[in-house]
Amino acid sequence: MRKEQLLIAFSGLNQGEHHFNFEIGNKFFEQIENSLIKKGNASVDVHFIKMSAMLQLHLSFTGNAQIECDRCLGEVFIPLSGKDELIVKLGGEEINDSSNIMTIGANDAEINITLFVYEMIALNLPFRKIPCEILNDQSVCDQEMLSKLNELRAEDQTNNNENNPLWDGLNKLKNLN
Ligand SMILES: [Zn+2]
Structure with a gap:
């Protein structure tokens, strides 16, 4: 399977602000183990700030995900959007007490935000997956x-x-x- 990993190569970047955009589709969700989303697409924006010992990422996305309706079992696309923040520490001790802080090696040249982006999107899935209620359209069911x-x-x-x-x-x- 072709991987669709989201990598940011930062070693050559100047310190300061940068901007990245990733367009992801079905392949992105297929590569995730036990993905809650089988089909979907999203545009992911990353406002990236490089500092001497730390990277700061402000992420936001808008997209669509296919869900199975809890009521009629039909498969329907619903819109999703959200945002999250990630701090990447370069070198030093690994911190595992927060999902928003990642530690990588002092000599690493790139970061992989594939799982972070997947989780950001999956966290926005509704608990009650009844698309006609979400879309306010009874004809969906x-x-x-x-x-x-x-x-x-x-x-x-x-x-x-x-x-x-x-x-x-x-x-x-x-x-x-
Ligand atoms: Zn339904």
Whole structure:
């Protein structure tokens, strides 16, 4: 699989402000292990500040991600946007107590922000993945699938009442008397 890693080669840059933009697509999300997003795209902006012992990144993105609807199981694209900040320390002790601070070797020439960007986007996924509510458009849901699912649920309920183990147990007790 071709990798779509997001690398910033900073060793040749002057100290001060720089700007980067990354356009990412399906390949980006496919390379992430257990990705919560299977298909999507985003434009990622990085406001990058190089200092002598530290890099400061202000990231923001807008994009679309395909989600599976919790209600009708249909696959729909929803818009996402967000921002986050990352501090990269050059050399020194590794700090693991914050996901917003990264430590790299003093002689490293580039940083890899692939996972950081993935997490920034994935964190913006809604908890309730019901696209018609998110997009405020009832026509998004697969109505045919919804009525099928409702029928199945209703059948399930009837079966459950007939074969409820609690009633079986009570009936056995009754028969003992
Ligand atoms: Zn739906």
